[in-house]
Amino acid sequence: MRVLVTGATGLIGKELVKQCLKHQIKVNYLTTSKNKIEEKDNYKGFYWNPRQGEIDINAIRGVHAIIHLAGATIAKRWTSDYKTEILESRVLTGNLLFNTLHKNEHTVKHFISSSGVNVYPSDYNELYREDFKGIDNSFLGNVVVSWEEVADKFNHLNLKVSKIRTGMVLDKEEGALPQIIKPIKFGVGAALGSGKQWQSWIHIKDIAGIYLHVLTSNLEGTFNAVAPEPVTNSEMTKVLAKHLNKPLFLPNIPEFALKLILGEMATLLTSSQKVSSQKIEKTGFTFDYPTLNKAIQDIL
Numbered sequence: 001m002r003v004l005v006t007g008a009t010g011l012i013g014k015e016l017v018k019q020c021l022k023h024q025i026k027v028n029y030l031t032t033s034k035n036k037i038e039e040k041d042n043y044k045g046f047y048w049n050p051r052q053g054e055i056d057i058n059a060i061r062g063v064h065a066i067i068h069l070a071g072a073t074i075a076k077r078w079t080s081d082y083k084t085e086i087l088e089s090r091v092l093t094g095n096l097l098f099n100t101l102h103k104n105e106h107t108v109k110h111f112i113s114s115s116g117v118n119v120y121p122s123d124y125n126e127l128y129r130e131d132f133k134g135i136d137n138s139f140l141g142n143v144v145v146s147w148e149e150v151a152d153k154f155n156h157l158n159l160k161v162s163k164i165r166t167g168m169v170l171d172k173e174e175g176a177l178p179q180i181i182k183p184i185k186f187g188v189g190a191a192l193g194s195g196k197q198w199q200s201w202i203h204i205k206d207i208a209g210i211y212l213h214v215l216t217s218n219l220e221g222t223f224n225a226v227a228p229e230p231v232t233n234s235e236m237t238k239v240l241a242k243h244l245n246k247p248l249f250l251p252n253i254p255e256f257a258l259k260l261i262l263g264e265m266a267t268l269l270t271s272s273q274k275v276s277s278q279k280i281e282k283t284g285f286t287f288d289y290p291t292l293n294k295a296i297q298d299i300l
């Protein structure tokens with residue numbers, strides 16, 4: 001089998017490529033950086049420039065499924081220009097892939113799109129399953145809606161469509177975790193805001209494993225991709241401090257201070273989504289890292 005991955009050079013993409021190759025699944029990938037292009041039979045890069053509507057259509061040759069991970073990082077200050085980039089880098093890319101399949105002969109049967117748990121309204125009590133209908137009235141909530149709308153368009157091309165609503169991905173080198181542990185390492189760690197907000201996290205190997213499972217089991221629909229045990233921000237801070245052998249003595253950092261420092265982006269830290277992993281587990285997926293303790297022990 002050959003798949004086309006967008007965003008293959010990013011945090012999730014790199015681990016997914018590793019797992020695909022291990023399972024003899026060949027990978028084509030689209031990249032916006034010509035210097036990231038490699039030319040191996042099982043890992044072949046192709047250039048695209050979604051803003052200009054430019055794509056190398058050789059990328060879809062012999063491909064069974066597309067896994068769409070591309071998107072500008074949300075961990076950069078949300079100026080109004082950058083907010084446009086966050087949205088467009090997901091929507092324009094999806095539309096470009098759609099038009100490419102629409103206009104060309106192809107063998108693609110399955111479109112698997114990344115998505116986010118930020119679609120669920122911030123709440124301390126609700127346990128969110130995939131059939132929950134409400135939408136968070138926030139910038140990211142609206143980004144996810146547009147992102148998933150583009151994915152749904154692939155149904156019109158008679159493809160199976162899957163949307164992977166991902167929580168906070170935990171990895172040693174990249175993503176949120178290195179930033180979260182920095183103050184704790186220096187002995188000045190503290191919970192954020194009320195500390196009661198739920199953080200639905202997932203280990204890097206498990207998120208890549210879910211993409212592979214959805215691909216190889218031909219699953220369609222929406223799936224939450226979070227570990228079975230979400231934790232509050234206070235619990236996460238305590239677990240990290242324990243593993244790093246550091247004290248926690250400071251009071252929580254108040255929400256207004258986070259807003260002063262980060263602006264609207266502070267919602268990334270204070271918004272609360274307790275998300276259920278039951279649906280993907282019922283399809284036969286088992287987590288290697290179901291608890292935060294196990295995940296952090298592996299990562300740190």
Ligand SMILES: NC(=O)c1ccc[n+]([C@@H]2O[C@H](COP(=O)([O-])OP(=O)(O)OC[C@H]3O[C@@H](n4cnc5c(N)ncnc54)[C@H](OP(=O)(O)O)[C@@H]3O)[C@@H](O)[C@H]2O)c1
Pocket residue numbers: 006007008009010011012013030031032033036050069070071072073074085089093114115116117166167168169170175176
């Ligand atoms: N990591 C998380 O905690 C998390 C949580 C929820 C959802 N997600 C979503 O999962 C997807 C993958 O996440 P990730 O953490 O692996 O992201 P990442 O490390 O930031 O990588 C994303 C990749 O997208 C491509 N890209 C960046 N800006 C782009 C732009 N303006 N236009 C087109 N492509 C662009 C880049 O690939 P090239 O340089 O090769 O073009 C980059 O390597 C993202 O859509 C992200 O929003 C991630």
